[in-house]
Amino acid sequence: MLKTSWVASANSAETDFPLNNLPYGVFSVGDADLRCGVAIGDRIIDATGLEAAGILRADPDADVLDAPYWNDFMALGPKVWAAYRAKLQDLLAEGASEEVQDQLTTYSVPMSEATLHLPFKVAEYTDFYAGKHHATNVGTMFRGAENALPPNWLSIPIGYNGRASSVVVSGTDVRRPWGQLKGPDMDLPVFAPCKRFDIELEMGAIVGMPSDGPVTVQEADDMIFGYVLLNDWSARDIQAWEYQPLGPFQAKATATSLSPWIVTKAALEPFRCSTPHRERVLLPYLEEPGPMLYDIPLSVSILPENAEKPEVLARTNYREMYYSAAQQLAHHTTAGSPMNVGDLLGSGTISGPSKDERGSLLEMSWGGKEPLTLADGSTRSFIEDGDTLTLSGAAQGDGYRVGFGDCAGTVIPALDDPYKRG
Amino acid sequence: MLKTSWVASANSAETDFPLNNLPYGVFSVGDADLRCGVAIGDRIIDATGLEAAGILRADPDADVLDAPYWNDFMALGPKVWAAYRAKLQDLLAEGASEEVQDQLTTYSVPMSEATLHLPFKVAEYTDFYAGKHHATNVGTMFRGAENALPPNWLSIPIGYNGRASSVVVSGTDVRRPWGQLKGPDMDLPVFAPCKRFDIELEMGAIVGMPSDGPVTVQEADDMIFGYVLLNDWSARDIQAWEYQPLGPFQAKATATSLSPWIVTKAALEPFRCSTPHRERVLLPYLEEPGPMLYDIPLSVSILPENAEKPEVLARTNYREMYYSAAQQLAHHTTAGSPMNVGDLLGSGTISGPSKDERGSLLEMSWGGKEPLTLADGSTRSFIEDGDTLTLSGAAQGDGYRVGFGDCAGTVIPALDDPYKRG
Numbered sequence: 104m105l106k107t108s109w110v111a112s113a114n115s116a117e118t119d120f121p122l123n124n125l126p127y128g129v130f131s132v133g134d135a136d137l138r139c140g141v142a143i144g145d146r147i148i149d150a151t152g153l154e155a156a157g158i159l160r161a162d163p164d165a166d167v168l169d170a171p172y173w174n175d176f177m178a179l180g181p182k183v184w185a186a187y188r189a190k191l192q193d194l195l196a197e198g199a200s201e202e203v204q205d206q207l208t209t210y211s212v213p214m215s216e217a218t219l220h221l222p223f224k225v226a227e228y229t230d231f232y233a234g235k236h237h238a239t240n241v242g243t244m245f246r247g248a249e250n251a252l253p254p255n256w257l258s259i260p261i262g263y264n265g266r267a268s269s270v271v272v273s274g275t276d277v278r279r280p281w282g283q284l285k286g287p288d289m290d291l292p293v294f295a296p297c298k299r300f301d302i303e304l305e306m307g308a309i310v311g312m313p314s315d316g317p318v319t320v321q322e323a324d325d326m327i328f329g330y331v332l333l334n335d336w337s338a339r340d341i342q343a344w345e346y347q348p349l350g351p352f353q354a355k356a357t358a359t360s361l362s363p364w365i366v367t368k369a370a371l372e373p374f375r376c377s378t379p380h381r382e383r384v385l386l387p388y389l390e391e392p393g394p395m396l397y398d399i400p401l402s403v404s405i406l407p408e409n410a411e412k413p414e415v416l417a418r419t420n421y422r423e424m425y426y427s428a429a430q431q432l433a434h435h436t437t438a439g440s441p442m443n444v445g446d447l448l449g450s451g452t453i454s455g456p457s458k459d460e461r462g463s464l465l466e467m468s469w470g471g472k473e474p475l476t477l478a479d480g481s482t483r484s485f486i487e488d489g490d491t492l493t494l495s496g497a498a499q500g501d502g503y504r505v506g507f508g509d510c511a512g513t514v515i516p517a518l519d520d521p522y523k524r525g
Numbered sequence: 526m527l528k529t530s531w532v533a534s535a536n537s538a539e540t541d542f543p544l545n546n547l548p549y550g551v552f553s554v555g556d557a558d559l560r561c562g563v564a565i566g567d568r569i570i571d572a573t574g575l576e577a578a579g580i581l582r583a584d585p586d587a588d589v590l591d592a593p594y595w596n597d598f599m600a601l602g603p604k605v606w607a608a609y610r611a612k613l614q615d616l617l618a619e620g621a622s623e624e625v626q627d628q629l630t631t632y633s634v635p636m637s638e639a640t641l642h643l644p645f646k647v648a649e650y651t652d653f654y655a656g657k658h659h660a661t662n663v664g665t666m667f668r669g670a671e672n673a674l675p676p677n678w679l680s681i682p683i684g685y686n687g688r689a690s691s692v693v694v695s696g697t698d699v700r701r702p703w704g705q706l707k708g709p710d711m712d713l714p715v716f717a718p719c720k721r722f723d724i725e726l727e728m729g730a731i732v733g734m735p736s737d738g739p740v741t742v743q744e745a746d747d748m749i750f751g752y753v754l755l756n757d758w759s760a761r762d763i764q765a766w767e768y769q770p771l772g773p774f775q776a777k778a779t780a781t782s783l784s785p786w787i788v789t790k791a792a793l794e795p796f797r798c799s800t801p802h803r804e805r806v807l808l809p810y811l812e813e814p815g816p817m818l819y820d821i822p823l824s825v826s827i828l829p830e831n832a833e834k835p836e837v838l839a840r841t842n843y844r845e846m847y848y849s850a851a852q853q854l855a856h857h858t859t860a861g862s863p864m865n866v867g868d869l870l871g872s873g874t875i876s877g878p879s880k881d882e883r884g885s886l887l888e889m890s891w892g893g894k895e896p897l898t899l900a901d902g903s904t905r906s907f908i909e910d911g912d913t914l915t916l917s918g919a920a921q922g923d924g925y926r927v928g929f930g931d932c933a934g935t936v937i938p939a940l941d942d943p944y945k946r947g
Contacts, residue, residue, distance in 0.1 A: 227649070227689055232771055245770075253769050258714050259705055263771040264686035267649055268863040280860035281739065283681055283808065292680050294808045294859075317703065317943035338860065347675050348664075349654055349685040350772025356862035386705065386716045388944070437716075437943070438702035438760065440778035441690040521739035521859070522810070 105503040107197040109204050112144030119497055119506020120144055122195055125188060126364035126507070127173050127329070130217040137171035137220055142364055142508070143195055145214050152210040159194065161187045172224040173365065177311035177328045178444045184311070184328065188369055219363035219508075221272045222331075223309060226445035228270055228359065229435060230305075230335055231262040233426040235379075237452040240466045245343075257383035260426035260434045262448075263350045265335075270359045270447065273332075273510045279488065279517040280357040282341035292344060296517035299339035299471065299485045302492050303452040304403045304462030306421050307333035307361060308428035310446035314436055321392045323432035326442070330371065330428075332362035332401070332494045332510035333449050339465055339485065359449070362494070362510040370505050374398045374498040376422050378430070389434060395427035401453060401496040403462065407479060408489025414478050419455040419462055421496070488516045527925040529619040531626050534566030541919055541928020542566055544617055547610060548786035548929070549595050549751070552639040559593035559642055564786055564930070565617055567636050574632040581616065583609045594646040595787065599733035599750050600866045606733070606750065610791055641785035641930075643694045644753075645731060648867035650692055650781065651857060652727075652757055653684040655848040657801075659874040662888045667765075679805035682848035682856045684870075685772045687757075692781045692869065695754075695932045701910060701939040702779040704763035714766060718939030721761035721893065721907045724914050725874040726825045726884030728843050729755035729783060730850035732868035736858055743814045745854035748864070752793065752850075754784035754823070754916045754932035755871050761887055761907065781871070784916070784932035792927050796820045796920040798844050800852070811856060817849035823875060823918040825884065829901060830911025836900050841877040841884055843918070910938045 106122040107114050113121050120126065120142040130140045130147050138151040153159040154168045161167050161183050167175035176187075194203055232238055235252070238261075242251030255261065271277075279300055285292035311328025318326065335355060342354030375394040399421040406413040426434075431448055452462040461467045464485050468474050471484035486492065491513040497506035528544040529536050535543050542548065542564040552562045552569050560573040575581040576590045583589050583605050589597035598609075616625055654660055657674070660683075664673035677683065693699075701722055707714035733750025740748065757777060764776030797816040821843040828835040848856075853870055874884040883889045886907050890896050893906035908914065913935040919928035 242770075255705075255707075255714075255766055255769070258707075259767055261767070261771055262774055264688055264774070266686055266862045268865055269861075278861055282859055283677075285677075285680075291805070292677075292808065294810050316940075319944050341860065344677055345681055345683070346770070346772075347677070348667075348768070348772070349683055350768075350770070352684055352686070353856070353860040353862075356857075356860040358861070383713075386714065388716050434775070435778075437704055438763065438775040438778040439691075439700055439780070440688045440775075443690055518738075522741050 104501050106192065108143060108195045109197050109199055110144045110146060110195060112146070116502055118144050119504060119508055121503045122192060123500060123503050124366060124370045124505045125191055126366045126370065128222045128364045129171050129220040131220065132212055132217050139168040139173060141191060142214065146211045147214050147217055148207060149210040149212065156210065158206055159190055171220065173222055174224050174445045177223070180312055181325060184367065185369065188367065219272060219274070221270065221361065222363060222365045224445050225267040225270045225447050226443040228265040228267040228447045229262050230265045230355065230449035231260055231426070231431050231451040233260045233424050233431060233451040234453050235425040236423060236454040236456055237462060237466065240454060240461065244470045258386065260431045262431060262435065265359065265449065266356050269356050270361060273360055273363050273508070273512070275358070275360065275512060276515045277336055277358045277360070277512045278515050280338055280341070281517060281521050282338055282353050283344055284340045285344045297338040297340055300514060301337045301339050301464045301485055302403060303335040303337055304401060304419065304494055305333040305335055305452055306450045307331045308432070308448045309365060310432065310442050310448070311444060313444055314442045316439055317436045318433055320389065320395070320429050320433045324395050324429035326432060327368055327428055329365040329367040331365060332496050332507045334360040334492065334494050334510050334512060335449055336360065358512065360510050360512045362507040364508045366505060366507055371397050371498060373500060374505070378427055379425060388437065389430050391427060391430060395429040396422050396424055397498065398422045399496050399498045401494065404493050404495070405477065405483070406491040406493070407477065407481060407487065410479050413493060416467060416475065417459055417461050419453050419460040421453060423453050423455050424450055486514050488514055490514050526923050528614065530565060530617050531619050531621055532566045532568060532617060534568070538924055540566050541926060541930055543925045544614060545922060545925050546788060546792045546927045547613055548788045548792065550644045550786045551593050551642040553642065554634055554639050561590040561595060563613060564636065568633045569636050569639055570629060571632040571634065578632065580628055580632070581612055593642065595644055596646050596867045602734055603747060606789070607791065610789065641694060641696070643692065643783065644785060644787045646867050647689040647692045647869050648865040650687040650689040650869045651684050652687045652777065652871035653682055653853050653873040655682045655846055655853060655873040656875050656884070657847040658845060658876040658878055659884060659888065662876060662883065666892045680808065682853045684853060684857065687781065687871065688778050691778050692783060695782055695785050695930070695934070697780070697782065697934060698937045699758055699780045699782070699934045700937050702760055702763070703939060703943050704760055704775050705766055706762045707766045719760040719763055722936060723759045723761050723886045723907055724825060725757035725759055726823060726841065726916055727755040727757055727874055728872040729753045730854070730870045731787060732854065732864050732870070733866060735866055736864045738861055739858045740855055742811065742817070742851050742855045746817050746851035748854060749790055749850055751787040751789040753787060754918050754929045756782040756914065756916055756932050756934060757871055758782070780934065782932050782934045784929040786930045788927060788929055793819050793920060795922060800849055801847060810859065811852050813849060813852060817851040818844050818846055819920065820844045821918050821920045823916065826915045826917070827899065827905070828913040828915070829899065829903060829909065832901050835915060838889060838897070839881055839883050841875050841882040843875060845875055845877050846872055908936050910936055912936050
């Protein structure tokens, strides 16, 4: 049920940010410093300001929000996460005193006036491949229908380490990369701008507590602070030539875009659901003790450079994943690698079973063999320069939604000469 | 030629740390704080102390060495690196005034009394696969002699992102990991301690300057601050089952050990050499404008738990690499990913052409088919619990050597139950 707030815009069934949500972000207004903020309706509460003023503090002794990221807050652990959220909900709930309302209004800005930044410092970034429909589609295209799903896929949440330095916030332009390309009919590769640039519609899980050794799936779930939408921009032609035998590298290094608000695990609790039926019994260390996926409808839309309005390309749902983020994180720790506050885990591309539920253009256009026709009559096998691709998602409650805010990026042309300076 | 120092132990032809070297590390004595230090002979100069006392400063305005890592120093860039090194060599050279000698002796400790720590904060870690003998050996074992070298190998310095949080300093024990194992004769995997735990003898290059977009090989070489020895501990049985299609993940997540001293590029200048003959013409962006490899003899030795002395298993040389670190770094930037101060690039396993020049047990024992017999009569296909594996390396000058200090780790038994707490 909708929790009502004295911030009127937070009570609309259409807002991404009702009192039930309260996601954490980082914002700035004009040239001022970056500050931690909380979204409520069409406003941002200045959490850094509330902390400095002593109105709402996570830690009595340390200014953990006096920083352009939520990492120090996350490091305080789940009890503090819960207590802070409870206090914030009290302050923003309908019925709060006029004094409180005045104070919080003072420490808030209209979202329309703010610039949003990455909400946390990404420690390390791991990307998974845990959507079965996606893995089957891609495997069929790359290796044929008989070998579509690798033999290990039903036993391991397959993942690879990504590049944390390439993570950017929604709204950041993405420059088409150069790379080594070699088509099947070429003897030798060329170095040229990518011709098959693509999106991957994913969710990102943010690690809020560190570990130092293997953790159970339950412990892993406890370590997760929240979720974001994640677009793992992918250069398919670079990937095809480079990925054997050690996996994707430069194909995934251009950018990974995140939605600007960390939606907390607490806000998503009503939407927990189980992973799908296991087609092969999992090893005990990967068994889920309870539902650890979430029912979150997702979509991806495209806005060509001169088009008037965006057009939805696909709709899918986070519950389509075969492995949850908790299972991925538990697997990630098996060999002993420490996990740190701010580690980011990409779910893997989230495709549903049908054609209009595919989370990448590679799948939608079946490797370019079945180009999409857009509303303006143009066709797409992959992304064209000037296209803006936007991921959206919101869990649907009874009279409210828990939304993420858009995860958007516009693809700008490759450099004429990547080595020309000045 | 040996540059002579008033620190007598630095003038021995046997020391790793003559005045020609001056590598950078981080040390502590007893329970005191970690400090930045410079190795000279059998002593460590307290660089943090010299900075605080105003005797030797890298930056007139900022205490960049008031930290347990050299990252802030590196960020000052090559001109400061050169000026600092020149001043340090003056202070330590034979002929320095008695006052200087007294001051520096005050700000120094015997190396034997110090504990060494990681010399820099690892931003991100990338591991390459750029040794042709190693790639050929491993490829032959995994895919047969006809498909040994992947089609892209002679065109791309193949690399994958590793896990920075798993990087440890020499001397840190390495616990045998658990993981999913599935032999060819098994229907389903089991979760069990790794049975084929291995080393990889590598060099690590440390990025000292950031970039934001593609850089040339020359620019990449300029960005490199220095080198360390690197042992990329590898769980071969975990790797065999997990690595298709997205590359190694948990097989490489247990630990990566580094030698404790950053040997600067400046100290290695006399030992520059070219990469080997190109068997396929490189794309222009990867062409080396000059010699960017180094002639550094390397070895790996084993000390079983109850053995009296270590035994050398293999000798090789960094100049065996097909691609230099500068070429790897240039390739790393092609798709636009920013590089940061403290990024670590592993060279890939360095094997030479002959059997006693192999940089991994996988190669030495040919996948376990040809176990090694050690001096104590025991045999090894892979590492046994209690074994200490040590990498050593030193460039050989005229009457001096530029050494790295050992990169050692003892493998301790796997946990009985990785999920048992307390």
